[in-house]
Amino acid sequence: MKIAITAQGSTLDAAMDPRFGRCEHFVIVDLETESYEAFPNEGVMASGGAGTQGAQFLANKDAAAVITGHVGPNAARSLQAAGINVYSMASGTVREALEAFKNGELPEVSGSTVRRHFGMGRK
Amino acid sequence: MILAIASGKGGTGKTTLAVNLALLLAETMPVAFLDCDVEEPNAHLFLKPTIETCEQVALPEPIVDKARCNGCGKCAEICAFNAILAFGDQVLTFPELCHGCGGCALLCPEEAITEEPRGIGVLETGWADRIRFIHGRVDIGMPLATPVVKAVRKRAKDTDGLVIVDAPPGTSCPVVASVKDSDYCLLVTEPTPFGLNDLELAVGMARELKVPFGVVINRAGLGDDKVADYCAREGIPILLEVPFDRRYAACYARGGQLVREFPKLQDGLRKLWLRIRMEVGGNGAGAACHQR
Numbered sequence: 562m563k564i565a566i567t568a569q570g571s572t573l574d575a576a577m578d579p580r581f582g583r584c585e586h587f588v589i590v591d592l593e594t595e596s597y598e599a600f601p602n603e604g605v606m607a608s609g610g611a612g613t614q615g616a617q618f619l620a621n622k623d624a625a626a627v628i629t630g631h632v633g634p635n636a637a638r639s640l641q642a643a644g645i646n647v648y649s650m651a652s653g654t655v656r657e658a659l660e661a662f663k664n665g666e667l668p669e670v671s672g673s674t675v676r677r678h679f680g681m682g683r684k
Numbered sequence: 685m686i687l688a689i690a691s692g693k694g695g696t697g698k699t700t701l702a703v704n705l706a707l708l709l710a711e712t713m714p715v716a717f718l719d720c721d722v723e724e725p726n727a728h729l730f731l732k733p734t735i736e737t738c739e740q741v742a743l744p745e746p747i748v749d750k751a752r753c754n755g756c757g758k759c760a761e762i763c764a765f766n767a768i769l770a771f772g773d774q775v776l777t778f779p780e781l782c783h784g785c786g787g788c789a790l791l792c793p794e795e796a797i798t799e800e801p802r803g804i805g806v807l808e809t810g811w812a813d814r815i816r817f818i819h820g821r822v823d824i825g826m827p828l829a830t831p832v833v834k835a836v837r838k839r840a841k842d843t844d845g846l847v848i849v850d851a852p853p854g855t856s857c858p859v860v861a862s863v864k865d866s867d868y869c870l871l872v873t874e875p876t877p878f879g880l881n882d883l884e885l886a887v888g889m890a891r892e893l894k895v896p897f898g899v900v901i902n903r904a905g906l907g908d909d910k911v912a913d914y915c916a917r918e919g920i921p922i923l924l925e926v927p928f929d930r931r932y933a934a935c936y937a938r939g940g941q942l943v944r945e946f947p948k949l950q951d952g953l954r955k956l957w958l959r960i961r962m963e964v965g966g967n968g969a970g971a972a973c974h975q976r
């Protein structure tokens with residue numbers, strides 16, 4: 562199973578990015594092999610549809626779940642349709658997020674947690 | 685001649701200038717007024733036109749036939765606005781993100797996508813005495829203003845005489861659609877740091893669009909000299925300065941017509957019109973001199 566974590570950097574020690582569509586990187590971890598890959602998020606500069614673009618990207622990468630802080634309405638609808646479960650964690654490192662997920666500490670969220678455009682124009 | 689009236693900063697007096705110039709010039713020539721600020725049109729509050737026609741502005745929206753879709757995902761790949769997604773055999777559309785380019789329908793190898801018009805706003809036309817009046821209004825909650833602006837702006841071609849285009853504030857797509865292909869652009873600003881900051885952005889836009897332009901300083905005397913210094917430095921003509929006067933603001937707030945209530949303003953506007961004609965016509969080269 563592959564799980565994606567929204568991150569501000571490209572390593573396991575990078576801080577999580579609380580935004581989904583406008584996160585800096587997607588770090589995708591294969592839980593079986595413990596290997597990971599990091600992808601800069603092209604949605605950062607999208608004029609619109611950053612959330613839907615992110616969901617499509619994760620679906621194409623076969624991610625089964627994502628750990629992030631906030632999910633807007635379009636992203637939530639897209640992730641749900643793609644069958645990608647959303648787990649909520651707003652701060653900490655990618656590694657900490659993974660541990661918390663493995664320990665079953667993260668709440669699963671359904672539906673959007675923020676209004677649209679929440680992640681725009683803030684760091 | 686198409687005269688666009690724009691500004692970087694909102695609330696500088698675009699509509700006030702556009703309306704009063706139209707009222708004055710309509711006494712001696714045919715004038716059409718296009719209110720392109722379709723997100724919050726307000727020129728009608730001052731011109732008080734009689735609206736004669738109202739038509740819907742629509743964008744094509746993709747409709748996916750699930751029976752024909754084979755889930756290849758080409759539609760999602762081509763979409764520049766991420767308005768259509770494909771997850772296996774599931775295709776999702778997001779109409780509010782769709783710009784109606786038709787790329788998905790064109791590329792679908794199964795011909796599973798058809799397009800249906802989706803209303804995004806209205807275009808109304810009428811008359812305000814001798815002024816031909818046209819404005820657009822985007823539907824509430826609809827984030828796509830530019831196609832409605834374009835629908836209004838296209839009417840400039842059907843009109844003789846002077847076309848005054850009241851642009852939205854800012855320098856984004858709806859403004860570009862309003863100002864593009866105009867013969868001249870007036871940039872209305874105020875002598876404040878905000879006015880200057882946004883004027884510089886608007887100047888950049890006008891230069892990029894290769895539309896000759898000049899500046900009108902509204903509420904002159906209120907702030908500082910930095911706008912004037914900037915214009916001098918850049919070789920941009922200041923065509924008119926309207927002094928700050930609380931009575932003008934009160935007149936505006938009532939929906940009043942400044943050129944009627946304060947006839948002394950007519951002189952400045954007439955001179956402004958002469959300057960514009962000199963900049964546009966004359967030797968023609970004059971208008972291009974403050975283009976880089």
